[in-house]
Amino acid sequence: MAERVIPLIDQRTAALQARVPAAPVPATGQLRDRLDRPLRDLRISVTDRCNFRCSYCMPKEVFNKDYPYLPHSELLTFEEITRLARQFVAHGVHKIRLTGGEPLLRKNIEVLIEQLAQLRTVEGQPVELALTTNGSLLARKAAALKQAGLHRVTVSLDGLDDAVFRSMNDVDFPVAEVLRGIDAAQAAGLGPIKVNMVVKRGTNEHEIVPMARHFRGTGVVLRYIEYMDVGATNGWRMDEVLPSAQVVQRLHPIFPLRALEPSAPGETAERWAYEDGAGEVGVISSVTQAFCGSCNRARLSTEGRLYLCLFAEQGHDLRALLRGDASDEELASAIGHIWHGRADRYSQLRSQLPPDAGTGRKRVEMSYIGG
Ligand code: SAM
16 A cells, blocks of 8 residues: 655645735626636635544644644634625625534634624525534534524534444544434424535445435435545545445445436536435535536635635635725725636646646645635
């Protein structure tokens, strides 16, 4: 087996300066990038901390007690997040997803949700508010999140076998507690709930069928995610990726499936319905089938950097503008200018390279810009 090299470089230090362009870019809701992609979806990372240590995301060897997490003064405040989010919405964002790190670790997250719930799209509708969580604190918080105005949750769960799950989260956290969180979210009305399972060949692939069996017919939509080469610390290797096509091949003989149309433009998951009417499952093939062409997502890091791609090496520092007295119009103009210049399509380009060719690149961690 090839030796894994885990670089210990902190890529957060390199930021691009966001600037207010000389020619204003007014927020009309019609923003397009250089490849004619609109801006529809904003993911906001509210913390770079997590209580899990999944080896594919925040491996213990790197994210230990000496890891330089961002100090509180560096994080955007809730007011700053909401002010920035308002400019993104004016440019056409319809959906905001809170993520991290583990977003439920951010103190008083309900207050932020209340503020974001006031935002209206260019058509005057409430912005769709979702949150991705490891589920560990969900049983306790689901009702308060719903009351604050959250619409939906996505819960990450990599298997039902307790030993496998405890070893993947690497903090010995039990499956039962995450399932309790999912039940609480369903009871609170935070549905339709999605469950994301990262599939690693040789680690949890035998959980593909049991997970489908468990969630079929419950209204919960299970989605299998290909293990991605995000960040620089997880020692990613192509031979640990189980292509989504194989996930579907394994499910189909047991639970016959039929392909469904995407439910929204730019949707990351390919949808499949159970032929017997027990609901649907999805596969997210970020490695084997790049979907850059329809990517309408922007990502805001915990300390206010705008990333145009999950695989970006650098973000644009919006916090400097926020804390430097820029007006709302100037903030919107800066965001518009950055989106106008966007031409990222990392996944597509990678698919033209030999396997593992991108592993030496300096990419930011998923825990920092959010999944
Ligand atoms: N803590 C929250 C959670 O666990 O859902 C939100 C942040 S987490 C970074 C978001 C999602 O990214 C999770 O579903 C996680 O499994 C997924 N993820 C992290 N690293 C990944 C990788 N290398 N490949 C594929 N998915 C990954």
